[in-house]
Amino acid sequence: MQSLTQKAQATGAAAARESLAKSKLSLGDFAHLISPAAAELLEHMGRRSHAMTQQRFGKVIRMFAPLYLSNECVNNCQYCGFSRDNPILRVTLSLEDVKREAQALKEQGFRNLLLVAGEHPKFVSNNYLKDCIAALHYDWPGISLEVGPMETADYRPLVEAGADGLVVYQETYDRKIYADMHTAGPKRNFDWRLETPERAYAAGFRRLGISPLYGLADWRFEAVGVAAHADYLLRNCWKAQLTISLPRLRPCAGEFQPLTHMTDRDLAQLVCAFRLMFPDVGLVLSTREPAKLRAGLIPLGITMMSAGSHTEPGGYTGAGKEKIHHTERGRIVELASGASEWAPTPEHATNATGQFQIADERSADEVADLIRRLGYEPVWKDWDAALTA
Numbered sequence: 001m002q003s004l005t006q007k008a009q010a011t012g013a014a015a016a017r018e019s020l021a022k023s024k025l026s027l028g029d030f031a032h033l034i035s036p037a038a039a040e041l042l043e044h045m046g047r048r049s050h051a052m053t054q055q056r057f058g059k060v061i062r063m064f065a066p067l068y069l070s071n072e073c074v075n076n077c078q079y080c081g082f083s084r085d086n087p088i089l090r091v092t093l094s095l096e097d098v099k100r101e102a103q104a105l106k107e108q109g110f111r112n113l114l115l116v117a118g119e120h121p122k123f124v125s126n127n128y129l130k131d132c133i134a135a136l137h138y139d140w141p142g143i144s145l146e147v148g149p150m151e152t153a154d155y156r157p158l159v160e161a162g163a164d165g166l167v168v169y170q171e172t173y174d175r176k177i178y179a180d181m182h183t184a185g186p187k188r189n190f191d192w193r194l195e196t197p198e199r200a201y202a203a204g205f206r207r208l209g210i211s212p213l214y215g216l217a218d219w220r221f222e223a224v225g226v227a228a229h230a231d232y233l234l235r236n237c238w239k240a241q242l243t244i245s246l247p248r249l250r251p252c253a254g255e256f257q258p259l260t261h262m263t264d265r266d267l268a269q270l271v272c273a274f275r276l277m278f279p280d281v282g283l284v285l286s287t288r289e290p291a292k293l294r295a296g297l298i299p300l301g302i303t304m305m306s307a308g309s310h311t312e313p314g315g316y317t318g319a320g321k322e323k324i325h326h327t328e329r330g331r332i333v334e335l336a337s338g339a340s341e342w343a344p345t346p347e348h349a350t351n352a353t354g355q356f357q358i359a360d361e362r363s364a365d366e367v368a369d370l371i372r373r374l375g376y377e378p379v380w381k382d383w384d385a386a387l388t389a
């Protein structure tokens with residue numbers, strides 16, 4: 001990976017142009033396309049990427065919504081608001097709360113759900129997840145999970161209950177930075193996380209999502225890492241649909257500052273490079289990015305978007321408020337009104353704390369309107385999943 005990253009830094013204009021002209025790219029070509037030299041060819045890359053996306057995916061954007069089940073977590077990940085040691089307001093939604101949140105999303109039009117939870121075996125047990133999936137399965141043709149990694153045998157009941165997708169961000173492909181960022185909890189194990197998509201595939205998940213979190217290691221290094229990972233998964237988990245997300249760090253509790261910077265133009269270049277390298281891989285853009293940039297990236301190769309998102313459990317309906325508690329260094333402290341700056345008072349937050357601040361605060365309707373104005377159709381239901389179910 002290091003040599004490909006060096007290649008990406010040192011590529012000249014001629015090599016970048018040569019790679020751009022190919023119909024089938026190698027990882028070396030991908031490195032050329034994310035080079036500073038290729039940045040000068042962005043317009044050309046954008047045109048090719050746009051044409052390839054329309055040819056493979058049509059003019060549609062698949063819509064999904066994250067539903068946060070719990071913000072309890074046993075890990076300390078320095079860049080995450082849910083880190084164990086952050087003194088935030090926490091809650092795990094009951095089954096009834098989850099159904100209420102899902103109903104609110106269904107009324108907005110969504111049919112693809114991403115169930116998200118921190119890693120906490122006590123609050124987010126496998127049985128809890130299974131019950132949530134089983135309760136939603138009838139109404140939701142697409143249910144994906146973004147939860148703590150598990151053994152294959154533990155994934156199987158979740159697939160049987162109706163989940164079909166698994167998203168796991170490696171966060172960073174740099175082992176040294178990974179060790180620095182993950183200071184406590186099971187997430188410290190880099191390899192266990194890296195091998196998660198294969199365990200999920202072996203358990204029967206047929207939609208796999210991967211990504212680094214941009215803002216930790218150099219973005220070109222991360223891009224090479226996730227491209228190599230995707231290349232491997234496409235060859236070894238070939239029955240699955242693969243998606244690559246493009247999350248950049250956002251402000252959150254703990255006030256972690258990004259270690260590296262990735263510009264909007266870098267992000268646009270990366271979208272094009274992913275599309276040209278992986279013509280059939282879905283590219284996911286969340287509400288971490290502001291409205292204007294999201295609109296600009298759609299024609300370049302994005303195929304899947306979230307909208308109207310909340311990153312706090314209960315954020316869509318206020319469900320679970322009565323069970324919110326405060327934690328101090330991982331210990332639950334009963335919440336007394338006015339007892340802390342986080343306590344729910346008329347002036348302060350009344351919901352659990354979110355994982356990070358979103359940047360695009362438009363409603364799902366507003367985002368869908370914008371997608372239509374750009375000439376695309378927002379697709380709420382994952383027809384492939386429905387047909388293969």
Ligand code: SF4
Pocket residue numbers: 073074075076077080081082083084117118119187
């Ligand atoms: S990134 Fe995930 S594992 Fe880490 S603290 Fe946040 S919720 Fe927990």
